[in-house]
Amino acid sequence: MRLISVFLFFASLVVAQGPRIGIIDFYGLRKVSEAKVRKALGVREGDPLPRSKGDAEERIDAVPGVVESHLEAVCCDAGKMILYVGIEEKGAIHFDLREPPEEDVVLPEEITSTYRRFMENLEAAIRRGESGDDVTHGHSLVSNPEARAVQEQFIPLAKDHLAELRNVLRNSSEEEQRATAAYVIGYAPNKREILDDLQYALKDPDSGVRNNAARNLVALAVLARLDPESGLKIEPTWFIEMLNSLSWTDRNKALWALQTLTDKRDPSVLEQLRDRALPALIEMARWKSLGHALPAYMLLGRIAGLPEQQLLDGWNRGDREFVIAAVTAKKK
DSSP states (O other), X not given: OBOOOGGGGHHHHHHTTOOOEEEEEEESOSSSOHHHHHHHHOXXXXXXXXXXXXXXXXXXXXXXXXXXXXXXEEEEETTEEEEEEEEEETTOOOOOOOOOOOBOOOOOHHHHHHHHHHHHHHXXXXXXXXXXXXXXXXXXXXXXXXXXXXXXXXXXXXXXTHHHHHHHHHHBXXXXXXXXXXXXXXXXXXXXXXXXXXXXXXXXXXXXXXXXXXXXXXXXXXXXXXXGGGOOOOOOHHHHHHTTOSOHHHHHHHHHHHXXXXXXXXXXXXXXXXXXXXXXXXXXXXXXXXXXXXXXHHHHHHHHTOOHHHHHHHHHTTOOHHHHHHHHHHHO
């Protein structure tokens, strides 16, 4: 599975009668009836995506007990879209985001234009099915030669403009500028120097900024695991909090990061996961999309103390409930 920001292309998909919905899945539902949310949503599996994301969210927001909703479409399940419906109920854990910064600061044009060129090459590569990514150096190096060549230009740019990247990431009023900074700063040669900046960006009000920061932190977590002498320590706290986010992308990136951050089964991290995100993990482990459910399933198994091979055996036989039963029994 790979994420596509489908709602960027929402209107064109509907007009062109593009892919239909294969799966509708939910998160955040504890007290509110799924049936009521489905009725307000107004579409079912097999239908095209809603004509208006905003209108659908407004209808769901009007359901009693719902504070806010968020729709996100993801590609693909058997050629059809997966529509995730996020719900924040009254009294639920809330993932707080920072207020938008207001300063009029921007990056040098060389950085902005290089990043846009990279995104164009990356989107073309994804359309061709080229999605390989090597993060063992502590930053992304994709398999597509054209996109990778542009990424390599970020290394000297991040070295020469670190102060500007940091300033824009923290202070620019422009979301695109902050998102660009959150991505390019990951190529700075001294990875320990940028940890605080990336952790700070995980609470940015813009999902694109959070997404880029999370991607870079995952790469740093991989490097830390491969090179213990690097001195890199990625704190899991904000990733754990992101498991309760209204944004599916936040949850997806948090699951990805926490798989790496829990591979040594640090008891304090697993206990924090249990305390702050157990209901969220359980609902995500039951998602119909197997590729999206697997990380949550594995995290639950680690919380329950089950061996990795036992978890894989359960997954291969299609039994997710035994892990959920084990983790809830341990809680009691």
